[in-house]
Amino acid sequence: MIANLGTHELHLLQEKDFWKICNFMVANQDRFKTYFPSTLAQNLTPDLSTRFVKEKTRNILEKEEFVFVLKNTEDRTIDGIFYIKEIDWKKMQGELAYAIGYQIEGKGFTTKVVKALTKYSFEVLKLKTLQIITNKTNISSVKVAENCNFNWIKTLHKSFTPPGSESLDMELYEIYNER
Template sequence: MFSFSNYNIEPIQLQDAWSICDFMIANEDRLKRYFPKTLEENLSPDLSKIFTEKKVKQFELKEELLFTIKEKEENKLIGLVYIKELDWTKKQGELAYCIGYEFEGKGITTNAIHILSDFAFENIELKTLQIIAHKSNIASIKVAENCNFIWIKTLKNEHTPPGESPLDMELYELYKEFE
């Protein structure tokens, strides 16, 4: 669907199940705090197959859009980007993203968020995009800032990682520009 440098961004497909399982297990330590549900739903090939089938159906119904980021050369899955919490009345959605540890800090996520923000505004006609990140997640905050999202406020007790107390999270927003 989209392409930049050596990477492709595509809607989730049924054949991604095995790759998603591999990606989640390889990055388990990175993902367990902020992506606990996605991780839990992909701890085995069988679970990933169920997860992928569900996400493909949600994509088709425009309930939640999950995209994969893949290296072009090897077609290796290196990251995921969700457009979730879609509110069609407010024309608002939230972006959530993760990238494999070996690809962090290379601008890949920033490029993907730029591309998918444009997609959300132009193709699915959202007016507001949100990113919610913990203040200690410097990489995620940099992505939001590099993509021109503006800090709005602190959301109290917004996210509860497994086995931890609820965390305050930072809300960033980007608005569709009207000509």
């Protein structure tokens, strides 16, 4: 376990999580279709989720990408998925990405998890820079970045294209390990 948040715990993704990831993604597919289309597409059935989880657990072992799940301590359902991705070990830099379910929206869990993963990134992975990239219309994500002391760096023009949409400008936020 990475962090205990009372009613929820943050864990690295494990192969046994495939069914719960599928349930989580399908239950929240309207929330994830814009900014997490690939993850959603890879988890629409239990068979797809099995492949997804196997690939992601291999990525964790090879230190290419780290995927975490936020589990409800009562019923063990998954209420959020969090990534440390785009890791550049030469620059000691990574990007945080996250998606939470409607069940926990507005309850402060994303901020708590981002703080825990920032600490994990700096203390365990020894990264020097952590990024969050979000669209300015995603007010919740902007607030998370700001509440976790990430600083706005710049606008990344036309850097993300949601399925069936025009390219969007994204905002780059960063936090640095001061140690």
